[in-house]
Amino acid sequence: MDTNQIHSRLEKKFGSAIIALEEVKADPYIEVSADKIFDICKYLHEDSELLFDSLVCLSGVHYLPTHKRANGVVVEKPLFEIVYHFFSYSHKHKLTMKAVVSLDDPKIQSVEKIWKGAQWLERETYDMFGIKFIGNSDLRRILCPDDWEGWPLKKDYVTQEMYKHMRVPM
Amino acid sequence: MPQIMKKMIDDPNAPYGEHIEDQNILLTTLDKLLNWARSGSVWPFTFGLACCAIEMMATGAPKFDLDRFGAGVFRATPRQADLMIVAGTVTIKMATRIERLFAQMPEPKYVISMGACATNGGPYWQHGYHVLKGVDRVIPVDVYVPGCPPRPEALIEGIMLLQKKMSQERWVTQKYSKAQKA
Amino acid sequence: MSALKTEELIINMGPQHPSTHGVLRLEVTTDGEVISFVRTHIGYLHRCFEKHAENVDYMGVMPFVDRMDYVASMYNDFIYAMAVEKLMEIQVPERAQYIRVIMGELQRIASHLLAVGTYGLDVGTFTPFMWCFRDREKILDIFEMVCGARLLYNYMYIGGVSKDLTIGMIEKIKEFCDYLGPKIDELDTVLTYNQIFIDRTANVGVIPLDTAVQYALTGPNLRGSGKKWDLRKDETYSIYDRFEFDVPVGTGVQGSVGDCWDRYWVRVQEMRESLKIIKQAVNSIPEGIFRADLPRVLKPPVGEVYVRGEAPRGELGFYIISDGSPKPFRVKGRSPCFSAVSVLSEIIPGNPMADAVAILGSIDIVLGEVDR
């Protein structure tokens, strides 16, 4: 099944929670509302037609007002985008799904209960962007030291001057 | 940083021991013997961080055999090593560990900063917020080996340079010569 | 005797440890021998690859992609170049495709030789490490002849390869293929079927298939658990459909399916398959240009792409978002070793310390890719 069929199938099941199907250069994706992410992922995992048994990649993206999103829409309000890439070994089809979260309170439900590998991917996204995944059993920084200031991969990130007794910038 | 016993060393390029006031034939020959033994068996400390570690392993491997210089015995514990080859990118999370490991090494200890990353941050100096711009910000470095990654021969040349520097030092003269005590 | 009050120790295995293949720290809770709980700490080699990829142009990201998995850097370039080419719809000339497959498979052999050699070290034998590195040096000589560097090549440019493969180099590669065949059989007699090695690795660190899929394990780790899945065959990219080679799968010959021996055995067999591919590719390489002519400054259209390929350690993928400027907006590297390390805290508990070292060696991780 390609992305359009999956989109129509999801639309039948979840209706308004599925925001849009974007036919973008190279890889089309489905945009989903952030608060229903857990039910949609559970459905993607269990439905006999879809059977997405592997969460390949989970990445965060940070947009500032002047930046252009993948579908060409210029962003007015700064936002976070959480991108899920799924793959199904049995049906051999893949899916890209995005959820948008506002900057002031970046919260989304964790999908760790469905795919155990998601715990570390979510921890890395939290470490890099500060997006809190509710329900993640061990939400700590994974790459940077635990007492690191700021979220490094945000576009407006400024490196801290000193860490303990070491000068960080050149 | 721990107070390191001052390695009494003259200019490494200067010919051996010209300008030491107290030229005692016994002490200098003892020094030469000690330095010959020490520089002939520099035991490096397996401290592979990144890509340079693979080239360091290749230096230990049969083609560029490091054992010909007595430096092939890679010790895993800092207690038994006297040369720390910092091979790879030093991140800030790792820097605190490097300090502790360097402090645990017994006193006549040397550091070779292998590769551009360990020397000055290398290709990660501009946007590497988590990269320490040079290991000499936390520990004193004796020899810098350039390259990204340096060839195994370049590392061997660096170790030979270190051996030349070690053979210039005078531990025995420093400890027992009268000039020092006066 | 009254029950002795025992207390569990917490031992830090790493970040400087001879068997952690780099700077990985395992906080091990053990009663002295059997491990009861493992908390994995990574990030000691986090070199901010994704931050660099946002501040350098598309061609400048290539040296940083090299340094992600520094043991198989030729294959990282291969997959990153394919991702940008799919985004910009560039048609790579035939000869460049063949050169990429030859170089990629040579890199797979070199990477597996290193993995197998250091695994011998982890389990206690020193000779295979020396032999594997002696053979690996021969591949590095070929790489140095072709692209000039020993370890980090920056050889594959977007649109093809940077330098052509001359006749003399093709002869050298053919010579190497005949040289390596018997050497792998030697390795078999010394290590693979050595009874001590089998006792150390069979039935140790068994990863059942559903755990492997749950943690998104890929590559030799997944094939070791019995899943016949190889992206070169099942999701064919580049010109892999023109060569026949089969995909080795762990069958639990020495112990149970998915144990350390199976993963090791899959890597040794994959070296033989890669030799087959190289021989076929070298014999049928066409003439022609080796790089599509492109403007010096590449400006892909607005959009995003996720391309993945079968790197020696598993499925390496690049998710690139471009906003039309010469610099990528966001590049996310999906690393196979990252998921391989995340499975450790599930399979190591219950094993003694020595087996933890064997399990860690069998999943073959490179920390440059885990921490990016």
Add this chain to the structure above:
Amino acid sequence: MRASVHQVTQTFSTIFKGMMMTLKIAMQPKCTLEYPDVKKSLPERTRGRLFNVIEDCIGCLLCAKACPTDCIRIDIVKREKDEPTPRTSVESGEKPIRFWIPQFDIDFNLCCWCGLCTDPCPTHCLTMTKEYEFSAFKKEDLVYHFAKDSYPIQKKTPPPTN
């Protein structure tokens, strides 16, 4: 009982085969390259240390732009109209040199040896030699200055503070 006997014989037979293999290989010629005495003849495309023939450099800054780690620091000053514009050497296409180059530094503590700077160079004055043995005791010795100091105008951009 039978299984353990089989186990023991299996162990000894495989180890014996392994030892014979090792003995056979021990007799074969060594592959060690005695480095300081025997130096490997490097192939023609080897990427060693960068070198810039400053006479052919026209100050176009393409190499500094192409460098992903910005380790090439060039400082150029425009020549006045009336000044004689020298030309580069014959094999580099005799291009007019319209700039003074008071500073052309390559910082080998930051360079990543990728070779991206040698591609766009119009006069091919920036090439990668086969030189790899230049370790130093001091970090400053690894910053190479290629500019001739005889240029009248000395305006040097300071290196990043360490």
